[in-house]
Amino acid sequence: MSQNNQSSSPRLLDVADLSMRFGGLLAVDGVSLTVHEKEVFAIIGPNGAGKTTVFNCISGFYQPSSGQIRLQDVSIARKPSHEVALQGLVRTFQNIRLFKSLTVLENLLVAQHRQVNTNLLSGLLKLPSYRRSEKEALQRAAEWLERLGLTAYANREAGTLSYGMQRRVEIARCMITRPRLLLLDEPAAGLNPQEKQELQQLIDRLRREHGVAVLLIEHDMSLIMGISDRILVMEHGKPIVTGTPEQVRSDERVIKAYLGEE
Numbered sequence: 001m002s003q004n005n006q007s008s009s010p011r012l013l014d015v016a017d018l019s020m021r022f023g024g025l026l027a028v029d030g031v032s033l034t035v036h037e038k039e040v041f042a043i044i045g046p047n048g049a050g051k052t053t054v055f056n057c058i059s060g061f062y063q064p065s066s067g068q069i070r071l072q073d074v075s076i077a078r079k080p081s082h083e084v085a086l087q088g089l090v091r092t093f094q095n096i097r098l099f100k101s102l103t104v105l106e107n108l109l110v111a112q113h114r115q116v117n118t119n120l121l122s123g124l125l126k127l128p129s130y131r132r133s134e135k136e137a138l139q140r141a142a143e144w145l146e147r148l149g150l151t152a153y154a155n156r157e158a159g160t161l162s163y164g165m166q167r168r169v170e171i172a173r174c175m176i177t178r179p180r181l182l183l184l185d186e187p188a189a190g191l192n193p194q195e196k197q198e199l200q201q202l203i204d205r206l207r208r209e210h211g212v213a214v215l216l217i218e219h220d221m222s223l224i225m226g227i228s229d230r231i232l233v234m235e236h237g238k239p240i241v242t243g244t245p246e247q248v249r250s251d252e253r254v255i256k257a258y259l260g261e262e
């Protein structure tokens with residue numbers, strides 16, 4: 001799979017000197033990174049390096065101890081996750097978080113509730129504006145089900161699908177809100193080799209056809225090297241190096257700190 005050179009594209013996410021302290025532990029220590037529009041940017045590093053904590057700070061689940069986080073020049077540090085999502089940044093989780101007893105379609109409808117006209121009065125009276133936004137939500141759900149090969153599963157309870165399919169539903173649920181930046185937390189975890197290959201193709205397609213940038217944490221090196229434009233390597237909360245897959249692969253500090261441990 002070919003990487004795109006997106007470094008000349010406009011900057012989408014700017015993280016500057018981010019730190020996060022838990023009591024006596026400095027879990028993230030001075031991390032800076034920039035994600036450009038339509039870029040695929042990966043964060044890698046050994047277990048406990050601080051990757052998930054960086055994700056939680058960016059997506060509004062943690063309030064960083066210090067540092068700046070800007071999405072298209074608007075500060076999002078210390079904003080709650082639902083506000084960050086409204087600004088166009090959405091995420092998936094290491095452990096899939098779907099409404100398992102709702103159908104796949106219902107999961108996609110729930111995801112849009114903030115965008116649907118939820119004015120109580122217009123809902124009660126079933127005014128045309130309410131019916132129109134409900135219809136649009138259904139249409140968008142059908143489109144995303146088709147794009148991700150999920151149409152046949154629309155009426156299945158999400159919890160009964162295979163792990164790989166649930167991951168797809170999760171990604172559809174994010175994409176349906178039309179984000180500019182999609183954060184994927186270990187998207188290949190638990191997938192078989194064929195599903196990993198499909199995931200790689202899917203991420204590439206989302207970027208090319210829907211103009212979304214992707215920031216991901218992943219342990220699967222073949223996926224990372226195959227899909228990323230640039231990679232940030234972390235160790236013990238600190239950034240070690242940021243570069244292209246080729247630069248990272250041959251960097252001695254990375255080999256020592258990360259690849260060397262295996």
Ligand SMILES: Nc1ncnc2c1ncn2[C@@H]1O[C@H](COP(=O)(O)OP(=O)(O)OP(=O)(O)O)[C@@H](O)[C@H]1O
Nearest residue numbers: 022025027028045046047048049050051052053054
């Ligand atoms: N809510 C928390 N409270 C206290 N310590 C935490 C919390 N979250 C993370 N940590 C600690 O911060 C450090 C970094 O953890 P983090 O989960 O960010 O690492 P990671 O790189 O994502 O690891 P993994 O690859 O295993 O998911 C670890 O030492 C972890 O125990």
